[in-house]
Amino acid sequence: MAGWTLESATEPRLPAPTVAAPGVARTEQRWRALLRRLLRNHIGMTGAVIVVICVGVAVLAPILAPYGPEETHPNWRLYPPNEYFVFGTDEFGRDILSRIMYGAQVSLEVGLISVSLALVAGGLSGLIAGFFGGWSDAVIMRCMDVLFAFPAILLAIGIMAVLGTGIGNAILAIGIVYAPAFARLTRASVLSLKQMEFVQSARVLGSGDSRILSRHVLPNITAPLIVQISFSLSTAILTEAALSFLGLGTPPSVASWGSMLSASRRFVELDPWPAIFPGLAIMLLVLGFNLFGDGLRDVLDPRLRA
């Protein structure tokens, strides 16, 4: 049994997890092994820590923030960082730190909901297109090609120009823009899975479409989808910030990072601080999701491991 302990201590290199024989117990084992590898991946864990901190700040903003997001201090307009206002104040004398903390709520809310929307809409279309093929494939994928034919931010700008500003519209626009990426990824994964022996033998053994989809296809496309979700969150947050920066995303009354940067531009020569901190916040959160996505991909796709 000595050999056994030695082996588990050095953690053997696991084979590629992308396709494994199905079965609940094996699937669970596989995920646990992946989690262990992820916990030891420095890049991924750094990203996870950043994301967790940002989520924590967003959720606890009402407790952590020293002031309310709309609370004005008329005698303290455009102050640089000082002992009362750690990141300084904006042109209305509002505390920048507090507004950044509340702004995290907007970024994460828009990011999470819009990416979920893209995942559900794109993932389902890709699943149908890839699994059933034929006409559904042709129609769905041509629609996705059309959406892909626009530069993402331009399409989002176009949709917002038509729908008008607002958090709900921004979520919808970003969800539409990023759905095709999920559709293509899901379709490609499903197509390659369909050729796999275990899927074909399940079919021969008499499994119906729904059983094959739920037991054999879905568990095996989760891994690439999770990586895509992480990267999409970072681009969705950047897109929301860009839209708000242009005055097309969140209304100016809402404390969001993009609109704070937009407002700061008019006073940047007078007081550069309001133009610096919200940008740092965006970069940090986006970096968190990118690091996490990189770590996840290293873990899930051993071929690319550094």
Place this chain on the structure above:
Amino acid sequence: MTTYVIRRVLAIIPVLFGISILVFLLVHLIPGDVAQILLGTQATDQQLETLRRTFGLDRPLPVQYVDWLSHILRGDFGVSFRTNRPVLPDLVSRFGVTVQLTLLSMVIALVVAIPLGVISAANRGRASDGLSRVVALFGLSIPNFWLGTLLILFVSLVLHWLPPVGFVSLLDNPWLGMQTLILPAIALGTAVAAFIMRMVRSSLLEVLRQDYIRTAHAKGLREQSVLYRHALKNAFIPVLTVIGVQIGYLLGGAVIIESIFSLPGMGRFLLDSISNRDYSIVQGGVLFIALVFCLVNLSVDLVYGWLDPRIRY
């Protein structure tokens, strides 16, 4: 190759058709009455009726679409709702600025990304690799509009090295033009540089694993020779495909960067039209950029097929 070219060209027709429908609907699905939005709340019914008739807004949607498309195909993008000027000439004249910005950004991105990607892959796992990867991740995460603001702030306002805003065409005066375009191009190109650097790195690592690289090593070629003569050439093929997509990113990003640096390009024209609710310009501009993007991707596909005969299945 000829059949491949014909097939690729035919394949974009349904996409172009879809683009035209989407762009058309974009404006016609605006909640509320376009005529009302244009004329304001004080407009009389008479005025509204005249405007609807002038722009053909009173006809059924499919009729309007066919009519609109037949004009587009003849190069008539309509006239501005506000100024009555034809849309296309205005778009084309501004597009030159956007092209200069986009190309300069791409050149900067490639000049930075390719050497960094090669260094990173050739020194895999060492400090230089780690550093390049971290720099690339920061490049991917920094919002381009924020980077633009910071560049104006530090380079122009604090150090006074370059004029903060304004535009001189590279064709009229290359030296002055470079001064006005270099900062926006850096702001726009950074994320693309980061993306391409990662692509070069992973593509090169993939190639370095191949049997023929081992053979090259085995027959005693020097490291440099293996890397540059054998590996790099093949590693560039996948990189080329992302360049097409990245040009789309640059065209979209130009909308934001132009407005920060006050460049008289197509992006700023589009944004100004959005705030003026001049929907015929918004429609024409979005359509124009999507068409350019499609043509760029088509050319990349064709070059790809020409470079790699395996693609022409």
